[in-house]
Amino acid sequence: MSLKKFTTAVIAVIPCFLFAQEWQPKKAVLMTKYAQDVKPDKVLAEYPRPQMQREKWMNLNGLWQFEPGKSDGETLPKGDLASKILVPFPVESALSGVMEHHERIWYKRKFIVPVSWKGEKILLHFGAVDYESEVFVNGKSLGKHTGGYDPFSFDITPYVKGSGEQELAVRVFDPTDNGGFPRGKQTLHPQGIMYTSVTGIWQTVWMEPVPQANINDIKIVPDIDKSVVKLTVSSDASGATVNVKIKEGGKEIEVASGKPNTEISVPVPNAKLWSPDSPFLYDLDISLTQNGKTTDHLSSYFGMRKISVGEExxxxxxxxxxxxxxxxxxxxxxxxxxxxxxxxxxxxxxxxxxxxxxxxxxxxxxxxxxxxxxxxxxxxxxxxxxxxxxxxxxxxxxxxxxxxxxxxxxxxxxxxxxxxxxxxxxxxxxxxxxxxxxxxxxxxxxxxxxxxxxxxxxxxxxxxxxxxxxxxxxxxxxxxxxxxxxxxxxxxxxxxxxxxxxxxxxxxxxxxxxxxxxxxxxxxxxxxxxxxxxxxxxxxxxxxxxxxxxxxxxxxxxxxxxxxxxxxxxxxxxxxxxxxxxxxxLYLKDVLPSSQNNARNWKYTFTKPDENWFAGKFNDASWKSGEGGFGTSFTPGSSVKTVWDTKDIWIRQEFTLGDLENINFDDLALYMHHDENCEVYINGVEAAVRKDVTGAYGLTPMSDASKKALIPNGKNMIAIHCHQENGGQYIDAGIVTLTKEK
CATH class of the missing domain: 3.20.20.80 (Glycosidases)
Known part of the structure; x- marks a missing residue:
């Protein structure tokens, strides 16, 4: 499916006095290579709503007048505003040309409704404005919208005067941290995982003419089990009929008709399913007829796919x-x-x-x-x-x-x-x-x-x-x-x-x-x-x-x-x-089971032992005995059986191996959960050193020397020192083979 190129799109009319003022972006700490492609007379010029496309539309992105607001009760300022801003870049951004934060903002611009739109409804669309906005046309308020992430529209037909220049204004209020509203990762105090706030218009502003009897909305639900696509076409037109055509590569493969506001099931024979490996999209032509005449027409697309919960x-x-x-x-x-x-x-x-x-x-x-x-x-x-x-x-x-x-x-x-x-x-x-x-x-x-x-x-x-x-x-x-x-x-x-x-x-x-x-x-x-x-x-x-x-x-x-x-x-x-x-x-097989599922006994101490504590013949008789794993219960991914809440712990476990002839030593690995730094020894040989933290059991490669140190059909010793710095703490380990299905 390719996005249709609209040759009849109308270029937004921007007053000469705005073009006369040279726009320059501010300089952010970093700029992308794409910034050089931003032109004030052609900003994000692509059709903004690909799944509900009409041929006639007007892009209102570009240079607008701008100035900070003063108070909640402030009325629409008369005349020109003090400065300019490049819409739809948020006021804090470098590409807006402002790069300042203001809790309250005023926008203004002029536009002309094309003569060819006469007799049709004129819809004004905003992709998104953060957070509260009030929209004015020729000084009259169209209404308010709250919410920084969803699109909204107004029918401005009653507010358009004659055929000349019209005035569009927008008032914005955005409290960011100071309101309990959805705001994502925005903050007035950027740090850590929180970033610079976003205020005002930040998605495309555009207009389109629609017939008096028009399509308000569409809803598309694919059903691959029944090989149909379910369409609901919303319209206020009385006595109207919805006509649907499904196309594949430009070729019409199915047609259907039905009533507005009622689900229409359209067969999709031998459906090509949409997936990451094969993202096939079908084209849709949808029209509305009334008294035998087509009053509205739009194009769209859909994918035949199903997401569900299965069991395996x-x-x-x-x-x-x-x-x-x-x-x-x-x-x-x-x-x-x-x-x-x-x-x-x-x-x-x-x-x-x-x-x-x-x-x-x-x-x-x-x-x-x-x-x-x-x-x-x-x-x-x-x-x-x-x-x-x-x-x-x-x-x-x-x-x-x-x-x-x-x-x-x-x-x-x-x-x-x-x-x-x-x-x-x-x-x-x-x-x-x-x-x-x-x-x-x-x-x-x-x-x-x-x-x-x-x-x-x-x-x-x-x-x-x-x-x-x-x-x-x-x-x-x-x-x-x-x-x-x-x-x-x-x-x-x-x-x-x-x-x-x-x-x-x-x-x-x-x-x-x-x-x-x-x-x-x-x-x-x-x-x-x-x-x-x-x-x-x-x-x-x-x-x-x-x-x-x-x-x-x-x-x-x-x-x-x-x-x-x-x-x-x-x-x-x-x-x-x-x-x-x-x-x-990748399949795991235990050689030495960890305590993740079934606790195993270890010798342990919180007091620093002698230097050869990791040796196989070290005397650990004075150490305590306890079940693994060791740590604090609030540590993510842990299975605590013995509390360890000091800075350091040393643990040792004797285990017996059977015949290792059928084991590929290259497949051996430690299976451990450590929070935080740890060192592991097998029969006195260093197997691994980790200077990080895990939140769950996972693989740690073993040194070749430690693999060779394993004694088949005999007794072995695994010894671990774990050091705690902050947060949760936990230590447990085993040995596994990791094999790949062939």
Whole structure:
């Protein structure tokens, strides 16, 4: 499916006095290469709503008048405003030409309605305005809208005067941290994992003429089991008929008719299913006829795909088109160093998704932000599954006003309704990490009623109440897997491998783990991919999300730099690791079982022992005996049997091995969970040293010398020292063989 090129689109009319004022972007700490392609007379000029396309439209992006507002009760200023701004870039962004924060903003511009639109309704559309907006045409208020992430429209026909210049004005109020509204990762005090605020118009503003008897909306639901697509076409036209044509490669394959506001099932014979490997899109022509005449016509597209919960190997699993598919993708914050929430160009918007595909991912988690329709179009076309987060309220800041629960439910409802047609969206994520979390069961039920065709993640890394389809934990830096037979198991965030590229840094800040060279970077990424393949094969894991696709301000753990100028790790290596995580079957077999499932006895001490404490013949008679694992109960991924809450612990366990002739020593590895730094010895030989932390059991390579030190048909000794710095603490280990299904 290709997006139709509209030759009849009308260029927005911008007064000469605005063009006469030279626009210059501000200089942000970093700028993307796409910034040089931003021109004030042609800003994000592509058709903004690909799934409901009409031929006639007018783009109102470009230079507008601008000035800060003064108070809540302020009336519309008369005359020209004090300055200018490039719409639709938010006021804090460099590309807006302002790069300031103001809680209140006024916008103004002039436009002319084309003569050819005479006799039709004129609709004014806003992709998104953050947060509260009031719209005026020729000084008359059309109404207010609250919510920074959903599109809205007004019928401005009654307010247009004659055929000359018309005046459009917008008042904006955005409290950011000071209101309990959905705001995602925005803050007035950027630091850590919170970023520069976004205020005002940040998606395309546009107009279109529609007939008096017109199509208001469409809803598309594919049903691959019945090989039909279900369409509901909304219209207020009385006595009208809806006519539908399905096309494949320009060829008409099916037609159907029905009534507006009623579901129409259209057969899709021998349906080509949409998937990441084959993102086939069918074209739709939809028309409205009244008294035998066509009054309205639009084009759209859809994908035949099904997302569902299946069962495999005793676990609930993610099924795409009735088959299990492990979903792996990056976290995508959707911030730009020069545009804030707004990508500089459509090419830039597409680039991030193209890189996600090149890295070998099949999914992306759109993180507590909602994108313009065109982002979802590119995800649909490229074949990338989307987990769509609801932007959270009260995200990660000390100042947390009461959550506006009504506003949260309202905006969540609108986001689901306005993005329901995109085949790429497969999961709605209601909450993230407990930020502003409330009424989880009620909101999950609400989303289920709005859209029973998709899956629902109650809370990625947040409070879990048995609601929805997922049990989703976060684990840094290595991935982890939760335990349940009743819900889909997901690791909604892991990784966060930091890698600094000088000259491409917004500002340095802490991250989960920092690497200083590309080989170690890709090796560690591959190690985590191996963990995922093990969890998928042995523990029922269905999905994982890597943090993240790009650096964002002080976060330096992206696969790309924030300016999108540097790819930190070789694409082919990351892609190979991801293919392993998605499809390779890696099986674990215990050589020395850990205490993860069944506790084993260890000797332990909290007092620093003699230097040869790790030797096989060391006298540990004075040490205590206890069951593994050792740690504190609040440590993620732990199975604590013996409390360890001091700075250090030393543990030893004697074990007997049988015949090792059938074991490939290259397949041997430690299977351990350590929080934090640890050193492991086998029969007095150093097996591994880890200077990081895990949030779950995973593989640690053993040294060749320690493998050779193992004694078959005899007694062996494993000895471990673990050191605690902060947070949770835990230590336990075993030895396994890791084999790949051939």
């Amino acid at each position: 190997d005793g676990y609930k699993k993610l099924f795409l088109n009735n088959k299990f598919l492990f979903q792996l993708g990056p976290l995508d914050q959707g911030f730009w160093p020069d545009g804030g929430y707004t990508a500089p160009t459509d090419e830039a918007l597409r680039y991030d998704l193209e890189m996600i595909k090149k890295f070998g991912y099949n999914m992306v988690r759109k993180h507590i932000k909602v994108e313009p329709y065109r982002w979802y179009y590119w995800a649909d076309k490229l074949g990338i599954l989307v987990w769509q987060d609801m932007p959270s309220a009260n995200s990660y800041t000390e100042h947390t006003p009461p959550v506006d629960t009504v506003a949260y439910a309202s905006e969540l409802t609108r986001i689901v309704k306005t993005h329901i047609n995109s085949p790429s969206i497969v999961t709605w994520v209601v909450f993230n990490e407990g930020q502003g979390q409330h009424n989880t069961r009620g909101l999950v039920d609400m989303v289920r009623k709005l859209d029973p065709s998709r899956l629902i993640n109650q809370a990625s890394g947040g409070g879990h109440f048995g609601a929805g389809d997922f049990l989703d934990i976060h684990s840094y830096p290595p991935p982890a897997v939760p335990s349940s037979k009743d819900q889909i198991l997901a690791c909604g965030e892991y990784g966060g491998i930091g890698f600094i590229k000088p000259g491409h840094i917004w500002k340095s800040g802490p991250t989960y783990i920092m690497i200083d060279n590309e080989k170690d970077y890709t090796d560690l990424y591959d190690q985590y991919a191996t963990d995922l393949a093990i969890y998928r094969t042995n523990k029922g894991l269905s999905a994982a999300v890597y943090t993240e696709i790009t650096d964002v301000e002080v976060e330096l753990n992206g696969l790309l730099t924030y300016d999108r100028a540097v790819v930190k790790g070789a694409v082919e290596k990351i892609s190979a690791s991801n293919r392993k995580a998605i499809s390779e079957k």
